[in-house]
Amino acid sequence: MDSLNIEMPLVSQCAVHECTYNLNNNCHAKAITIGDGSHPGCDTFFSLDEHCKEQNRQAGVGACKVNDCIHNEDFECMARDINVGFSGNDINCLTFKAS
Numbered sequence: 001m002d003s004l005n006i007e008m009p010l011v012s013q014c015a016v017h018e019c020t021y022n023l024n025n026n027c028h029a030k031a032i033t034i035g036d037g038s039h040p041g042c043d044t045f046f047s048l049d050e051h052c053k054e055q056n057r058q059a060g061v062g063a064c065k066v067n068d069c070i071h072n073e074d075f076e077c078m079a080r081d082i083n084v085g086f087s088g089n090d091i092n093c094l095t096f097k098a099s
C-alpha cells in the first residue's frame with residue numbers, strides 16, 4: 001500500500017465507547033471526519049458488536065467541515081488536538097468553539 005506522511009491534529013481522547021473504533025477512551029481509526037455546517041458531530045462514528053483490533057494507532061482529524069469553529073481554516077482543523085464525546089445525545093468534537 002502507498003503511504004502518506006501528513007500532519008494532522010490528534011484525537012487525544014474519545015468517550016464514545018459504543019463506537020467500533022473506540023478502545024480504552026481512544027479512537028483507533030486512521031483519521032476521522034468532523035461535522036458539517038455548524039454541527040461538530042463525528043461523521044466517522046459507527047457501531048457494531050465488535051471493536052477494531054488496532055490498539056496502538058491514535059486517530060487524526062482528516063477533515064472538518066465546521067467552518068464556523070475558531071480552529072477551522074479552509075475546512076481543515078488547525079487545533080493541536082481534539083476531544084470527542086457526548087454533548088447531550090450528540091457525539092461531538094468537544095473542542096469546537098464558535099467563531
Ligand code: SF4
Nearest residue numbers: 014019022027042044
Ligand atoms: S472519534 Fe469518532 S470514530 Fe473515533 S472512536 Fe470517537 S466516535 Fe468513534
Ligand code: SF4
Nearest residue numbers: 064069072077093096
Ligand atoms: S476543533 Fe473545530 S475545527 Fe477542529 S475538528 Fe473540532 S469543530 Fe472542527
